[in-house]
Amino acid sequence: MLSDLIKDIKTMDYQGANQIAIASLEYLKKTKLKDFEKVSKQLEAARPTAVVLHNCLEAIRKDKSVNTINKLINQIKRARGQIGEKGSKLIKNNSKIMTHCHSGDALSIIKAAHISGKKLEVYVTETEPKHQGIITAKELHSLGIKVTLIEDPAAASFMKEMNYVIVGCDSIRKEGVTNKIGTFDLAILAKKFKKPFYMAGNTLKLDNRKKFVIEERPVKEVYAGDLKGVKIRNPAFDVTPWDLITRVITEKGIMTPANIKRLLK
Numbered sequence: 318m319l320s321d322l323i324k325d326i327k328t329m330d331y332q333g334a335n336q337i338a339i340a341s342l343e344y345l346k347k348t349k350l351k352d353f354e355k356v357s358k359q360l361e362a363a364r365p366t367a368v369v370l371h372n373c374l375e376a377i378r379k380d381k382s383v384n385t386i387n388k389l390i391n392q393i394k395r396a397r398g399q400i401g402e403k404g405s406k407l408i409k410n411n412s413k414i415m416t417h418c419h420s421g422d423a424l425s426i427i428k429a430a431h432i433s434g435k436k437l438e439v440y441v442t443e444t445e446p447k448h449q450g451i452i453t454a455k456e457l458h459s460l461g462i463k464v465t466l467i468e469d470p471a472a473a474s475f476m477k478e479m480n481y482v483i484v485g486c487d488s489i490r491k492e493g494v495t496n497k498i499g500t501f502d503l504a505i506l507a508k509k510f511k512k513p514f515y516m517a518g519n520t521l522k523l524d525n526r527k528k529f530v531i532e533e534r535p536v537k538e539v540y541a542g543d544l545k546g547v548k549i550r551n552p553a554f555d556v557t558p559w560d561l562i563t564r565v566i567t568e569k570g571i572m573t574p575a576n577i578k579r580l581l582k
């Protein structure tokens with residue numbers, strides 16, 4: 318049911334821009350695109366910041382068919398492999414990498430570098446308040462990669478030891494790249510310690526939307542008690558400005574900020 322899928326997206330049973338898009342596309346396929354506009358609107362509103370689903374829906378609008386949906390799903394999956402292959406070439410043997418949240422595209426780079434025989438150690442931030450870093454830590458550990466889990470505010474204490482920071486992205490925009498809240502902080506730290514800051518994402522994450530919202534999630538994720546009048550804010554994403562980003566790793570190549578900005582309208 319649509320309401321179940323929306324609930325699963327909102328509660329993050331489906332998380333990560335690509336996974337949210339794929340789950341929504343699979344649903345549209347099942348419905349054979351019945352009530353497409355109405356359903357699309359609701360799906361997009363469930364996690365509005367990431368642009369992949371929006372771009373897929375725009376493509377489907379131009380050619381409403383199950384074939385188009387299948388092509389988009391394959392495009393996302395194929396891109397992930399290509400991002401892994403291209404990005405892993407940047408990683409040297411015996412590297413320490415810091416990552417944040419849980420991004421399939423960022424992890425594909427780390428996994429490909431590991432599979433090619435490089436010895437890695439990955440520092441994973443817990444990612445407050447929803448702790449998606451735990452998913453990342455388990456996933457990398459299950460592959461035999463050395464993992465250290467840290468609290469988000471510990472990143473500054475360990476950045477000096479890192480060789481790279483690699484994170485995913487939700488949308489690539491003129492003003493910068495959107496990803497899980499706390500990414501901007503890591504980018505500032507990477508700059509301070511002169512470490513390469515890589516963001517990984519497919520070109521369906523290019524974002525030309527005029528209206529762009531940073532999702533604010535329920536405040537009880539931050540504090541569930543009663544603070545009697547204290548305002549709580551819980552933005553789910555932040556925008557890292559281009560001057561802090563070393564490269565964006567896409568399925569079409571490893572791009573400088575100048576290169577990728579040229580692809581935006």
Ligand code: RUB
Pocket residue numbers: 329331332333334335336367417418419420421422423449484485486487496497517553
């Ligand atoms: C996940 C997150 C991920 C990007 C990219 O946030 O910010 O880094 O979505 O993920 P949330 P992917 O857990 O709130 O969805 O590379 O898998 O598309």
